Amino acid sequence: MFRIENDAASNFGRLTRRDCMRVGFLGLGGLTLGQLAKLQAQGVAETRDTSVILLFAHGGPSHLETYDLKPDAPDDIRGPYMPRQTSVAGMQICEHLPKHARVANRFSLIRSCTHDEADHFAGHRRFLSGYGQLKPGTGYESYYPQVGAVANRYLRASQPGLPTALAVGGVVVNGPDYASGISEGFYSGIHRVPIVQRSLPDASLRVEPQRFDDRLALSRQLDVMRRDLDARGTMEMMDASQRQAIEVLTSGAARRAFDISQEDPRIRQRYGDGYGQEVLVARRLVEAGVRFVTVCDRGNGPGSAAHNWDDHAVNWDMLTAMNARLPRYDHIVATLIDDLFERGLSERVLLIVTGEFGRTPRLERMNERIGRDHWPSAMSILVSGGGMRMGQVIGSTTRYGERPRERPLDPHDFLATVYHHLGIDHTAQHTDPTGRPHALARGDVIREMY
Numbered sequence: 001m002f003r004i005e006n007d008a009a010s011n012f013g014r015l016t017r018r019d020c021m022r023v024g025f026l027g028l029g030g031l032t033l034g035q036l037a038k039l040q041a042q043g044v045a046e047t048r049d050t051s052v053i054l055l056f057a058h059g060g061p062s063h064l065e066t067y068d069l070k071p072d073a074p075d076d077i078r079g080p081y082m083p084r085q086t087s088v089a090g091m092q093i094c095e096h097l098p099k100h101a102r103v104a105n106r107f108s109l110i111r112s113c114t115h116d117e118a119d120h121f122a123g124h125r126r127f128l129s130g131y132g133q134l135k136p137g138t139g140y141e142s143y144y145p146q147v148g149a150v151a152n153r154y155l156r157a158s159q160p161g162l163p164t165a166l167a168v169g170g171v172v173v174n175g176p177d178y179a180s181g182i183s184e185g186f187y188s189g190i191h192r193v194p195i196v197q198r199s200l201p202d203a204s205l206r207v208e209p210q211r212f213d214d215r216l217a218l219s220r221q222l223d224v225m226r227r228d229l230d231a232r233g234t235m236e237m238m239d240a241s242q243r244q245a246i247e248v249l250t251s252g253a254a255r256r257a258f259d260i261s262q263e264d265p266r267i268r269q270r271y272g273d274g275y276g277q278e279v280l281v282a283r284r285l286v287e288a289g290v291r292f293v294t295v296c297d298r299g300n301g302p303g304s305a306a307h308n309w310d311d312h313a314v315n316w317d318m319l320t321a322m323n324a325r326l327p328r329y330d331h332i333v334a335t336l337i338d339d340l341f342e343r344g345l346s347e348r349v350l351l352i353v354t355g356e357f358g359r360t361p362r363l364e365r366m367n368e369r370i371g372r373d374h375w376p377s378a379m380s381i382l383v384s385g386g387g388m389r390m391g392q393v394i395g396s397t398t399r400y401g402e403r404p405r406e407r408p409l410d411p412h413d414f415l416a417t418v419y420h421h422l423g424i425d426h427t428a429q430h431t432d433p434t435g436r437p438h439a440l441a442r443g444d445v446i447r448e449m450y
Contacts, residue, residue: 047423058355084101106337112408124142163194355379
């Protein structure tokens with residue numbers, strides 16, 4: 001997989017032949033104008049300048065410690081925190097999210113999403129494609145295309161030289177790089193969302209003429225290679241991905257989007273270093289015209305062993321992990337929300353903050369540590385912008401947070417809402433390799449959001 005590491009500026013200027021081949025085989029998403037016109041003629045994609053940022057908290061954040069506290073529950077249920085009143089009447093969240101509380105009129109909470117996959121990557125598959133099925137021959141990939149790959153297939157960036165979709169930062173699982181929502185499922189590999197790895201300080205796409213000539217020579221070599229490839233979508237993937245690789249390498253639009261040195265220093269300071277810069281890059285990408293960007297929230301923090309949101313007591317102490325991560329999480333989410341509204345992006349950019357599921361109502365206790373297990377029966381999702389109604393809570397859970405009490409929603413309903421925002425007909429059928437048709441999403445647009 002093509003990777004841009006911390007020294008992204010030098011990496012862009014010194015891409016190796018192997019890197020270019022990775023770009024060539026993986027693709028940077030999107031369609032040709034002719035392909036897009038064909039899809040639009042079929043009524044699948046509308047012409048709409050909208051984008052999505054998916055801030056994904058891999059591991060499954062506890063709804064009971066973030067957005068759906070149960071202060072009146074017994075000690076073995078309610079957890080260590082108390083609720084805080086937000087700027088929206090009747091909306092309470094964790095006491096350690098004061099910046100969230102201030103901007104609550106700029107987001108809405110969905111508290112009643114529920115599904116049936118308790119494994120992490122089955123949860124990824126179920127929540128981000130609507131279906132939980134595993135792709136044969138992989139350890140965690142979705143058989144059904146996930147939301148980023150769907151955007152890649154049916155949309156294109158709003159200006160030339162930009163990819164349709166990108167993942168900024170990844171999750172390392174058993175060795176391979178992985179991020180949320182990127183899997184192409186049974187689509188051609190051209191629709192897979194590429195991962196831009198780690199933060200991107202002052203990144204640029206400078207390519208010296210000699211190196212560009214080398215890339216053109218490599219392109220000619222790949223043209224020879226493609227005669228030996230099979231005809232099951234591989235040649236199509238090679239052709240389009242080569243064109244997009246060279247276009248992105250030489251595009252002023254991409255260079256400007258990645259180059260955060262062009263950002264107001266006060267804005268850069270607001271986001272902070274490291275992870276904050278990744279989120280800032282995500283904002284710059286959608287502002288430039290990228291249609292779908294996913295960013296991994298790693299769930300770590302100072303003094304904690306946590307490296308994601310998988311808060312089992314056997315892994316680490318959830319209280320220590322939450323105390324370490326919540327101040328940064330609170331700051332980043334509120335900063336991004338404010339930035340999107342202040343820059344006039346809140347109508348066209350939809351921010352989604354979520355994980356793959358919630359956590360068990362009953363606390364685990366082990367060696368003086370507390371934790372919670374996987375719990376897909378109830379989860380909370382934060383949504384902001386997208387021209388939707390803000391400052392509301394949609395749905396509720398039962399007394400102890402076990403399952404929805406009001407307005408149960410399936411991931412298919414959530415995906416239908418996201419596709420509607422992007423101008424993609426969620427009822428459109430895509431056909432798997434066996435010839436069976438499947439709806440992009442089998443749910444309904446969440447009416448409360450409009």
